[in-house]
Amino acid sequence: MAAEYTIAAIAAPVAVVALELAVLRTGLFRLGRYWAAVAIVLAFQIPVDGWLTRPEAPIVSYSARATSGVRAPWNIPVEDFGFGFALVTLTLLLWRWHQREQRQDA
């Protein structure tokens, strides 16, 4: 049986990207500073998530059945980066979408 968190961690970024391309169309992906922000936030995810998943004292533990077993860097399940990308991208998408709505109302 396929690992459920692995599937979700791939499906969520795909769903968020599709939401932008098909529905919201904020133009976020054409902004250099979006890609810079994603790179910075995912870079900071490494120490934060690394601390959360520290093997000798994990705050969060993961089921071997639900994950691929790929851990990098350190003990971070690789799936967490899909989760992080989707979380950050959905946030920035809604922020820009609301900003555009406000401007049109004004």
Add this chain to the structure above:
Amino acid sequence: MMNSLRYLLILVACVGATLPLEFALRARVYRRPRLLLATVLPVAAVFATWDLVATARGHWWFAEHYVIGVRLLGLPVEEWLFFVVVPLCALLTFEALGRYPGSAVPRHTRRAAEGAGRGR
């Protein structure tokens, strides 16, 4: 005692580390509370739902001794705060990049250009 604060202190560190972006780089995220709420609430709802389903299905779980012990719908309060703190950090980073004095295009020009380039 300190152990139970571990997850909370990580979140405090994230908020503390990004707070200067609001002021030093004039990110103007905290200063737009309605826009911030309208953005963060639906994001937190979606990802907390994911979290509730994932913990119910045993995808991941939290160590009792590294959280303060307050739970909402079974999730540690720290995990709920995570879905507010991480979006905040992302917004501050994104907005700080747009405000940086060294950015090539003045903000009003860029805003107009973005508006013009946006397909419907």
